[in-house]
Amino acid sequence: MVCGAVLVLASAFGLLRAHRDGRLRVKGGAVRLTAADLGGELGERATLVQFSTAFCQPCRATRRVLAEVSGMVEGVAHVEIDAESRLDLVRRLDVLRTPTVLVLDATGRVIRRAAGQPRRADVVAALGEAV
Numbered sequence: 325m326v327c328g329a330v331l332v333l334a335s336a337f338g339l340l341r342a343h344r345d346g347r348l349r350v351k352g353g354a355v356r357l358t359a360a361d362l363g364g365e366l367g368e369r370a371t372l373v374q375f376s377t378a379f380c381q382p383c384r385a386t387r388r389v390l391a392e393v394s395g396m397v398e399g400v401a402h403v404e405i406d407a408e409s410r411l412d413l414v415r416r417l418d419v420l421r422t423p424t425v426l427v428l429d430a431t432g433r434v435i436r437r438a439a440g441q442p443r444r445a446d447v448v449a450a451l452g453e454a455v
Contacts, residue, residue: 355434357426361413367394367401370454371428372447375407375419382441386423393447400451429454 359365362373372390376383387404394402407414407422417426420439427436427450436450 350436355417356432357428357434358432361432362403362405363410364403365401366428366430366432367399369397369399369430370401370451371432372400372402372451373426373428374402374404375410375414375417375422375424375426376404377407377422380422383423386425386441389442389444389447390425393444393451397448397451397455399455427451427454 357366357371357373362371372394374383374386374390376387390402394400405413407419407424413419417424417434423439423441425438425442425447426434427447429435435454438446
């Protein structure tokens with residue numbers, strides 16, 4: 325009976341995590357990032373910020389998606405931050421896993437956030453809101 329309960333709970337957790345993985349959610353609060361925080365310039369219209377690590381396999385695919393989207397939309401910058409070298413920023417933004425993607429508006433305010441690899445369509449939709 326205990327094994328069955330553990331199996332059901334583990335399955336429920338896995339399904340919930342798979343459902344939420346990579347979803348760009350509205351980020352509450354008034355967190356703003358500057359060019360000094362990012363180590364690169366903010367985009368004229370929006371900025372896609374990616375927190376990654378060297379050993380993260382989904383980070384590579386996320387890098388490709390964000391680079392493609394930023395190339396498609398004029399005035400959008402893509403900044404990749406090594407989470408291991410910027411622990412101060414990771415703690416400040418409560419980044420718990422990589423990849424974590426933040427969508428910033430032109431002023432640097434965080435408007436969307438995703439933990440995990442986001443889908444291209446979700447990133448484009450979030451940029452539509454930011455721009």
